[in-house]
Amino acid sequence: MEIFYRPIAIILELIILMAIISSLFAGMQFALLDLGLDQKYKKFIERALVIMGCLALVFFIAHLITFYPRLSLF
Amino acid sequence: MDNLNRIFWAGQEVYVMKVFMPIIMGFLVLLVGLIALFALSFWWQHYRVWRLGKDEDRSGQLAARLKSLFAVTFVHARFWTELYPGTMHFLIFWGMVFIFLGKIVRLFSYSVGLTNPPQTIFLSASLVSEIGGLLVLIGGCLAIVRRYMIRPSRLVTRPDRTLIFVWGFALLMTGYMIKGFRIGAAGVTVSPDWPSWAPVSYLISRFILILPTDPLNELLVWHRVLIHVLPASILLAYVIISHSPLQHLFLSPINIFFRSFKPKSVLPPLPNIEEAETFGVREISEFTWKQLLDLEACTNCGRCQDVCPAHLTGKPLSPRRMTQNLKEHLWREGPKLLATPPDQRQPEALMERTVGEDELWACTTCMACEEVCPIYIEQIIRNIDLRRYLVLMETKFPPGLKLTIKNLMNSQNPWGMGRGLRADWTKSLRGGILSKGTDKGILFWVGCAGSFDDRNIEVAISLVSILKSIGVPFWILGTEEGCCGDPARRTGNEYLFQNLAQANIEILQKYGVKQIITLCPHCFHTLKNEYPQFGGKFQVFHYTQFLADLLSSGKLKLTKPINKIITYHDSCYLGRANQIYEAPRKILRSIPGLKLIEMERHGKRSFCCGAGGGRMWLEEHIGTRINQMRTAQVIQTKAALIGTACPYCLTMLVDGIKEKGQEGIMSAFDLCELVEQSL
Numbered sequence: 001m002e003i004f005y006r007p008i009a010i011i012l013e014l015i016i017l018m019a020i021i022s023s024l025f026a027g028m029q030f031a032l033l034d035l036g037l038d039q040k041y042k043k044f045i046e047r048a049l050v051i052m053g054c055l056a057l058v059f060f061i062a063h064l065i066t067f068y069p070r071l072s073l074f
Numbered sequence: 075m076d077n078l079n080r081i082f083w084a085g086q087e088v089y090v091m092k093v094f095m096p097i098i099m100g101f102l103v104l105l106v107g108l109i110a111l112f113a114l115s116f117w118w119q120h121y122r123v124w125r126l127g128k129d130e131d132r133s134g135q136l137a138a139r140l141k142s143l144f145a146v147t148f149v150h151a152r153f154w155t156e157l158y159p160g161t162m163h164f165l166i167f168w169g170m171v172f173i174f175l176g177k178i179v180r181l182f183s184y185s186v187g188l189t190n191p192p193q194t195i196f197l198s199a200s201l202v203s204e205i206g207g208l209l210v211l212i213g214g215c216l217a218i219v220r221r222y223m224i225r226p227s228r229l230v231t232r233p234d235r236t237l238i239f240v241w242g243f244a245l246l247m248t249g250y251m252i253k254g255f256r257i258g259a260a261g262v263t264v265s266p267d268w269p270s271w272a273p274v275s276y277l278i279s280r281f282i283l284i285l286p287t288d289p290l291n292e293l294l295v296w297h298r299v300l301i302h303v304l305p306a307s308i309l310l311a312y313v314i315i316s317h318s319p320l321q322h323l324f325l326s327p328i329n330i331f332f333r334s335f336k337p338k339s340v341l342p343p344l345p346n347i348e349e350a351e352t353f354g355v356r357e358i359s360e361f362t363w364k365q366l367l368d369l370e371a372c373t374n375c376g377r378c379q380d381v382c383p384a385h386l387t388g389k390p391l392s393p394r395r396m397t398q399n400l401k402e403h404l405w406r407e408g409p410k411l412l413a414t415p416p417d418q419r420q421p422e423a424l425m426e427r428t429v430g431e432d433e434l435w436a437c438t439t440c441m442a443c444e445e446v447c448p449i450y451i452e453q454i455i456r457n458i459d460l461r462r463y464l465v466l467m468e469t470k471f472p473p474g475l476k477l478t479i480k481n482l483m484n485s486q487n488p489w490g491m492g493r494g495l496r497a498d499w500t501k502s503l504r505g506g507i508l509s510k511g512t513d514k515g516i517l518f519w520v521g522c523a524g525s526f527d528d529r530n531i532e533v534a535i536s537l538v539s540i541l542k543s544i545g546v547p548f549w550i551l552g553t554e555e556g557c558c559g560d561p562a563r564r565t566g567n568e569y570l571f572q573n574l575a576q577a578n579i580e581i582l583q584k585y586g587v588k589q590i591i592t593l594c595p596h597c598f599h600t601l602k603n604e605y606p607q608f609g610g611k612f613q614v615f616h617y618t619q620f621l622a623d624l625l626s627s628g629k630l631k632l633t634k635p636i637n638k639i640i641t642y643h644d645s646c647y648l649g650r651a652n653q654i655y656e657a658p659r660k661i662l663r664s665i666p667g668l669k670l671i672e673m674e675r676h677g678k679r680s681f682c683c684g685a686g687g688g689r690m691w692l693e694e695h696i697g698t699r700i701n702q703m704r705t706a707q708v709i710q711t712k713a714a715l716i717g718t719a720c721p722y723c724l725t726m727l728v729d730g731i732k733e734k735g736q737e738g739i740m741s742a743f744d745l746c747e748l749v750e751q752s753l
Contacts, residue, residue: 009281016247020305023241027312030234034316036409 010064014057021056025049092292097299098181104307108314115314120325120370123408127363132332142450143331152448155679156377158220165213172206173249175199197271200253204274207246214242228376228394235319241309248302254278255298259291317405322373326449329371332364333450338441339651340603341458344568354463354566357421358400358407361459368451369401378443378453383682383704388697389436393443393453396429400456403428425464432696434460435472438689439564440646440682461566475565478691482570486556486577487522488691497552499524499531503538515547517587519601521594522557523721529728530721534593536746537617543753544630548591554581560596563604565688572608575600579610589613591620593746595647595720596686602652616648618719618745622657625664632752635667640748641713642670643704643727644680645720658719661745665752668715673707681707683730685722705730708740716742 029045037045145151150167153160179199218239221231253275269276285291313320344353355361361369378393379385385392403424411419425431437457444453464470471479481490499520518541524534541548559574582590590612592598602614624630642662648654655677662670675681684700694700705727708716716731718724727742 005281012281016244016251017301019240019244020248020301023237023244024305024308026233026237027241027308027316030237030318031312031316 006068010068013064013068014060017060018053018057021053025053097296097303101303101307108307108310111311112314116324119315119317122412123370123404124363124366126359126408126411127361127366128359130362130364132334132364135335138335139331139333142333143327146330146448147327150448152446155446158216159375162213162216162220165209166217167213169206169209169211169213172202172209174206176201176203176206201271201273203249204253204272207250208274210242210246214239214246226376226380228379230374230376230398234316238318238320241305245302245306245309248298248305250275250278251282252295252298252302254282255284255291255294258282258284319373322371322449325367325371326373329367329449329451332367334452337599337603337651337653338444339439339454339599339647341455341563343572343607344462347569347572352463353466353568354461355456355459356423356425356463356467358404358424359411359419359421360463361456365452365456365459366404368456369397369404371449372397372401372451373449374398375448377446377448378451381442381446381679383438383440383442383684383700384436387694387700387703389694390430390433390696391436396433397451397453399428400424424460429460431464431470434464435692436696437687438646438682438684438700439687441650442646442679442682445650445678458564458566462568463566465566466569471565472692474692475688478561478688479565479567479570482557482559482562482574486574487526488557488561489522489526491526493556494553496520496525496555497550499526499534500538500550500552503535514549516549516589516591517582517585518548518550519558519590519592519597520550520555521592521597521721523725524593525555527721527725529725530593530744533721533724533744533746536744536750537593539750540621540630540746540753544624546624551581551585556581558597558600560600561688561691563600564686575605575608575610579605579608582610582612587612589615591615591617593617593721595645595652596722599647599651616652616654616657616719618648618657618661619654621745621749622660625660630749632664632666632749634752636665636715636748636752637667638715639669639671639711639713640715640717641673641708641711642676643673643683643708643716643718643723644676645718645723646680646682646686648719649680650678658717658745661749662717665748668748668752671711671713673711675707683718683720683723683726685726690722690725699730699733701726701730702733705734705736709734709736714740715748716740717745717748718742719745 026049029042029049032045033039033042146153150160150164153163176199180196180203183196183199220226221229221235225231253272254277257272257276258279285294312318313323344350347353352360358366372394374394376394378397379395382391382393403422407422411421422428425434434457437454439454439457441454444451447453461471477490478488481488485491485493487493487496518537520534523530525531538548556578557574558578559571562568562574563571590601592601592614595616598614598616601610601612605612621630625632640662642658644650644655644658648658659670662668673681681704682700683704684694689700708727708730716727718727721744724742724744731737731740731742
């Protein structure tokens with residue numbers, strides 16, 4: 001596979017990883033609210049999770065750019 | 075097997091022992107934990123809350139219950155009335171089943187030596203999972219298009235619904251990616267025919283970049299399996315502990331299993347009405363456990379809303395919204411009630427804060443909502459229970475109903491006409507009506523409309539004429555007949571209904587009545603299905619059944635043609651309540667020259683005339699009139715005649731024709747009248 005496809009593959013991996021992360025965080029938030037956490041904490045939790053999501057995104061971008069291979073066996 | 079393959083599968087064995095086995099063991103431990111969490115959560119979140127409700131016997135008929143469960147769950151029997159959502163859900167459901175089956179076989183295949191090299195059953199399981207994933211993807215795409223692009227008004231999209239789509243898509247793709255990576259790492263020449271057994275993963279493998287060394291590839295396998303298995307387990311945990319919409323996976327089958335097998339709209343009596351201190355439902359724990367299960371099981375699909383005549387004509391009632399509001403009330407109040415000792419509970423009232431009075435009284439009890447609900451939620455009984463509380467405990471009902479109730483109490487008919495006048499309609503009959511007694515034939519239960527309403531008296535006279543002409547012996551109770559009680563029961567006045575019913579049953583038993591023929595579907599439904607609750611067991615026919623039998627046996631012959639186009643309006647209490655659709659149509663098809671064309675909403679999907687549920691006696695102040703909407707549907711058929719077999723429907727359609735300015739263009743007739751014309 002040519003080097004041209006590397007950014008596309010990284011972006012696709014990033015999309016899937018961020019989908020997983022956002023699902024996990026959103027699920028955590030809904031579960032907490034369902035279990036009786038007061039609605040007044042909802043905004044705080046949302047902001048905390050958004051910050052954590054952004055940190056995860058930065059980590060994934062750095063990680064994928066650094067470690068995704070430049071060579072292919074094909 | 076060639077050397078390259080041997081080396082490959084030996085390497086795979088290493089991967090399996092060092093990578094997959096630990097993952098599988100960890101997952102199995104997690105699975106045990108998830109099952110324990112599920113059991114605990116089911117008891118804590120659901121079972122305890124249902125037990126707040128009153129007892130209700132839903133045991134028995136195990137075979138029928140299992141048959142319903144399998145038919146709806148696996149064949150999606152009630153989903154196909156709407157092709158698009160039915161197809162979408164069918165694909166998603168069977169896709170998930172295939173994925174699960176494939177994974178289970180592959181999970182345990184290593185221990186029975188099916189993987190190195192992969193045997194046909196292992197490869198087949200792989201293919202089944204791949205196909206399952208594809209089905210889920212296609213179904214999921216249909217669902218996303220419908221929810222986010224087509225956006226039907228009945229679908230309410232909340233963030234937790236969107237979450238399910240995102241999560242599901244991510245899990246599916248990571249599953250395919252694991253397999254795709256293994257295929258990519260192995261190379262096509264090494265393993266036999268990957269494309270045949272794993273077509274989707276093979277396609278993905280063409281786009282996956284492989285690391286330069288085996289240890290790095292092994293690390294990548296760990297990484298990809300973890301980002302698939304861990305989120306999958308956490309999704310399961312989320313579904314278990316939260317109020318996720320995916321809980322319908324187990325709540326819906328439970329609701330289907332415990333469904334009612336009685337005819338729709340057969341209302342249970344209030345037990346011990348003389349000694350009871352409360353009537354109806356004021357607060358959430360006064361529902362039965364099954365009614366509370368109904369609330370939890372509702373998937374918010376909105377099919378009921380789309381067929382509700384009240385909702386479609388702008389009334390505040392939406393069956394979907396009412397159920398969802400009651401569900402949220404249950405989630406809010408249920409834990410509070412459970413945390414409080416029974417003698418200290420102060421539960422919140424349902425009326426006004428959760429259910430509005432206009433919303434409640436807008437229901438015509440037409441049962442369209444129950445007919446389309448895929449999981450057999452019972453709305454009518456719940457609405458009547460709320461009405462019973464309002465009427466019997468708070469004496470609150472719409473102003474128009476006050477006079478009707480007073481008339482029923484004083485004169486045993488909703489018109490308030492003197493009881494002694496009940497048989498006056500017979501005075502115009504030639505030959506009168508035979509005197510009373512079962513030796514005089516079948517009892518003709520005329521009903522209040524046939525006795526007092528001018529238009530429906532003509533219908534009663536027509537039926538008498540038909541019975542006399544074919545020599546069927548019959549008799550009437552005359553002034554001893556009282557209202558069957560339907561208006562009282564459907565408006566929540568159970569006490570008045572029981573008084574009326576018991577009085578009628580005494581009279582019927584006094585004469586030793588065995589067989590009854592009725593003019594009105596409401597009388598038919600009440601006498602046949604509800605009088606047995608009070609010991610009144612009779613063989614009851616609606617006249618359409620009776621005449622259809624006579625036509626089949628050749629005793630009734632219709633010879634005079636009526637060369638017109640007719641459309642037939644199915645009465646709710648004849649059709650949906652008692653499944654009588656064919657008998658009236660048989661009668662119409664037997665009339666020479668008469669051409670029957672069906673409205674779009676006919677049969678099980680028939681649209682209410684607006685008079686049921688006591689609304690015959692109430693004015694419609696909100697939105698447009700239901701009978702006008704139905705008349706508009708009739709007009710679309712361009713039929714000259716509209717036929718019906720119900721006095722309420724006839725009244726509403728006659729009014730609708732006038733209101734729509736269609737007098738002279740079309741006419742409404744009862745089927746009796748058409749049969750009489752054709753004799």
